[in-house]
Amino acid sequence: MRLHIKADLNYRFAEPTDVLLAIEAAAQPDQILVEDRLIVTGAGPLSTIPGGSRVGRRTWTRTGTGDFNAHYTATVDVERAPSTVLGLPASPLPAIPSEVVPFLWPSRYCEADRLNSFAHQEFDGLDGGDFVHAAVEWVRQHIRYVAGSSDGTTTAADTFLSRQGVCRDFAHLTAAIVRAHDIPARVVSVYAWRLDPPDFHAVVEVWLDDAWHIVDATGLAPIPGMVRMAVGRDATDVAFMTTFGAAELISQDVKVTRIDS
Structure with missing residues (x-):
């Protein structure tokens, strides 16, 4: 199935703060990243690092004082059939x-x-x-x-x-x-x-x-x-947002929509 993802994070910071985001969809064999885009306002340059276990990526930025917004959109093709763990052996x-x-x-x-x-x-x-x-x-x-x-x-x-x-x-x-x-x-x-x-x-x-x-x-x-x-x-x-200082939540919105037939 093809999914469209949209996430909006709105926070307020009393002072400049380092922030680590983990809101980007990971490119994996069973989830194909067609396109994605992360836009951040109220913060400095973005720098990415690999995610844990080589899954996905994380993004560093540093906020200013005041409002901060992270807006992420993605289109992902998920190719994962329903399955069960019943009968699967434990690995030695x-x-x-x-x-x-x-x-x-x-x-x-x-x-x-x-x-x-x-x-x-x-x-x-x-x-x-x-x-x-x-x-x-x-x-x-x-x-x-x-x-x-x-x-x-x-x-x-x-x-x-x-x-x-x-x-x-x-x-x-x-x-x-x-x-x-x-x-x-x-x-x-x-x-x-x-x-x-x-x-x-x-x-x-x-x-x-x-x-x-x-x-x-x-x-x-x-x-x-x-x-x-x-x-x-x-x-x-796996926190979607780690702040190395105090942050005030203003609003947060996540939407996942299926866009294929």
Whole structure:
């Protein structure tokens, strides 16, 4: 499917501040970047760096004092058929590529070590894709999606205890449970067609059968209509905008529209 993406970020800064943006669609084998454009006002020159795990790119800039706007548009052809992880084998640990190994470990927001006992007791006898499928379904059935129920300090363990959260919390908990079972999992920021209300979205990719596969415990948008922006260990690595100073949100708007028949 061909998707048109538009994102507008409007912030206000009390003083000049360094900003790192990660809002550009990544060129990947299953999502072909037809065209895109990033326009920034209220800031200095733009400089790009590669994204983590060689997925996408990030853009540095430095704001002035006052209003800041980042306007991004893209047209992307997504060629990703619906799929399931059921039946896929887990990759033997010694065969996992070096760049994938860090996604086995606990991270700031995905405390896999704290969920180790749960992951093995709750899903006893399951492995590989069958385990991942069961873990995703468990999160979907036991965690309530509640807007505003978490903040920037909420971790997977917090979500496990509170039984509520938003998309990043669903992703953190899913990734932590999967890592606790010695399967690599990374958090992915995406644009998502049919996400309601429209916004940036967070999902998970799991390493099975020597490849990454998208899973989403929220079930809020179809996986074939997702466009990756960034991947990382948790929200720290995939934030759409990181400011190295105080910023005031004025408005934010994200729209993903299908433009083919």
